[in-house]
Amino acid sequence: xxxxxxxxxxxxxxxxxxxxxxxxxxxxxxxxxxxxxxxxxxxxxxxxxxxxxxxxxxxxxxxxxxxxxxxxxxxxxxxxxxxxxxxxxxxxxxxxxxxxxxxxxxxxxxxxxxxxxxxxxxxxxxxxxxxxxxxxxxxxxxxxxxxxxxxxxxxxxxxxxxxxxxxxxxxxxxxxxxxxxxxxxxxxxxxxxxxxxxxxxxxxxxxxxxxxxxxxxxxxxxxxxxxxxxxxxxxxxxxxxxxxxxxxx
Numbered sequence: 740x741x742x743x744x745x746x747x748x749x750x751x752x753x754x755x756x757x758x759x760x761x762x763x764x765x766x767x768x769x770x771x772x773x774x775x776x777x778x779x780x781x782x783x784x785x786x787x788x789x790x791x792x793x794x795x796x797x798x799x800x801x802x803x804x805x806x807x808x809x810x811x812x813x814x815x816x817x818x819x820x821x822x823x824x825x826x827x828x829x830x831x832x833x834x835x836x837x838x839x840x841x842x843x844x845x846x847x848x849x850x851x852x853x854x855x856x857x858x859x860x861x862x863x864x865x866x867x868x869x870x871x872x873x874x875x876x877x878x879x880x881x882x883x884x885x886x887x888x889x890x891x892x893x894x895x896x897x898x899x900x901x902x903x904x905x906x907x908x909x910x911x912x913x914x915x916x917x918x919x920x921x922x923x924x925x926x927x928x929x930x931x932x933x934x935x936x937x938x939x940x941x942x943x944x945x946x947x948x949x950x951x952x953x954x955x956x957x958x959x960x961x962x963x964x965x966x967x968x969x970x971x972x973x974x975x976x977x978x979x980x981x982x983x984x985x986x987x988x
């Protein structure tokens with residue numbers, strides 16, 4: 740007789756209070772939680788029964804990256820151990836406040852913040868590979884934070900390259916879903932897609948200069964035609980039209 744699986748088997752996290760489940764896919768459960776000292780947190784845990792070898796490797800990579808990276812545009816790590824990882828809970832989702840960022844000047848502020856975080860990652864040989872609205876959150880003080888490095892790739896010598904399709908197909912660069920090795924240009928494609936979504940426009944030509952031209956370049960079919968994150972940041976944030984909106988960065 741075939742035994743039935745009783746549900747996810749997560750590692751115990753003594754002292755942490757698990758409040759509610761947010762998602763459980765690809766062998767990883769995400770929960771709202773509370774730290775032992777009462778702070779709100781997001782707790783990620785491996786499903787010990789369901790996680791396959793690749794899921795475990797990606798989770799271990801995310802743990803290593805969380806420990807080594809420190810940037811205002813990335814979530815603060817609050818704890819971690821064998822099979823679990825915790826980050827600060829962030830109060831605002833871009834999905835819930837899209838309209839507030841639809842004016843070009845405010846969109847430029849948001850895009851500059853994301854580009855700055857991407858430039859930081861790319862400078863360390865890391866590609867996010869899953870940039871989309873659901874992964875952009877904000878702190879109470881307005882700091883824009885790019886979350887979830889669970890799909891991150893390494894520019895040099897990535898042992899997981901080509902072993903699976905990563906990222907959301909609607910937001911991922913064409914070459915990323917075709918199995919190309921991780922490259923920063925893929926994140927710029929996703930940034931261009933996010934810019935169009937944010938503005939509610941279908942084509943870059945409907946956006947004001949220089950944002951429209953930057954987005955057009957981000958969506959170049961060939962990766963070589965896309966700007967770097969640092970170049971995107973410089974061109975947009977030094978523009979006379981958008982400089983004031985990005986001054987807080």
